[in-house]
Amino acid sequence: MTGPVTVAVDDDGVATVTIDRPDRLNALSSATLEALLDVLDEAEAADARVLVLTGAGEDAFAAGADIEEMAEFSTPEAHAYASLGHDVTRAIETFPAPVVAAINGYALGGGLELALACDLRVASERAVLGQTETDLGIIPGWGGTQRLPRLVGDETARRLVYFGERVDAQDAHEFGLVGEVVAHDELDGHVADLASDLAARPRVALAAAKEAITQSHETDLGAGLDFERRTWASLFGTHDQREGMRAFLEERDPSFE
Template sequence: MGFVTYEQEGFVGLITINRPKALNALNSEVLKDLEAVIDAVDLDNTRALILTGAGEKSFVAGADIGEMSTLTKAEGEAFGKIGNDVFRKIETLPIPVIAAVNGFALGGGCEIAMSCDIRLCADNAIFGQPEVGLGITPGFGGTQRLARIVGVGKAKEMIYTAFNIKADEAYRIGLVNAVYTQEELLPAAKKMAAKIASNAPIAVRACKKAINDGLDATMDDAIVIEEKLFGSCFESEDQKNGMSAFLNKQKIKDLGGFQNK
């Protein structure tokens, strides 16, 4: 795809938004390419994904303001839906997605990072939702995901004031899981993805679904979701081999690893 590249390393896929001259800003074409790449991921042979941006300056600087500047009300709503549909697709993928945030993650960049399961960032990362300074609201899920991740009060402060935060503050408020140097970021993301991929894929997928589906449910309903997904892991080869290895004091990798069945 023109603006999005994909690489496969074992069970880990690497998606790179590749529009560095525009700081990887999201326009309709980039979003279309991103959706096509996501749809093409071989979920039978991929256990984790990493999402990053090309270059050292920017993860995703935001949505393309040049494209947005002339939109009508109807076109603005439609553009928001395009972004939301793609980001929701990332969020609901059955496998975990790690955002490796290198540089600017503003507006749509912050929003796409928040659609990932885990966010790691470089020490030069800058996060923010600057939309009210442009006369609009966040349009790709920012008003919803930011409040769920960092809390309502902090989310309202960031969105209403349109101020940006640096990597250390993003870590302090829980927006990112860890901060690395620029050189360490991608290797750290790959190491985490490999660790995820080494665990039972059926169980990891069930965990993601349990967490995501339970977030908007009452506790009584959420624990039923967990019970059913817990039960779904049993009688799988992964469960049998994992527990057998534990009981026999063996390493699962010595038995050929988990097989996703």
């Protein structure tokens, strides 16, 4: 497909979603956000086992919201735009398979918020990340004030948001903002290998693990433990549970669905 967002699904079931506005540093206009929602639905309908989210070109994952579009928003228009951004980040967070952010350049403002909604984040050594909204007289509006503290801790999140600080990939890794940093020219290959490894894992178990871990951020410990127990038990009787345990006992590699 063509448009501000593209998707390609390979034979392993890895869907690569690319924000394709390199001339605007992949800025997230309303049309781009709506296209992202459509593409996420398309990837789910294609039974993607893993989703990779990245940006087109050499410079940006997504440099943020489209400031030209939102500069003159009224409060109701701003609310609608924020709601659309929340719909996208929530769709990423609840996608029924692991989502990997391949951060190939700038991930600022709303662009970082997209990455925060992913399960794993791999950054190019050239990447620059930041919640820069206070530079514009606003705050993060697509989940940054909620997901960032959960990832990096309260004070680090406050410093990043209050000062609108931009950090390089190595500092982002030290903060726990990304899981890995790789050479720029190795990013695509490294993420492809990571996604392929994930795609070979048991699909149902990974989806259940993702949902259970997400619950840990949204409920108290007791409710989360109850969810984990019920989800764990529900996996018994699935093909992958039977195959995984038989393979272990038979000392062979499993063949998951």
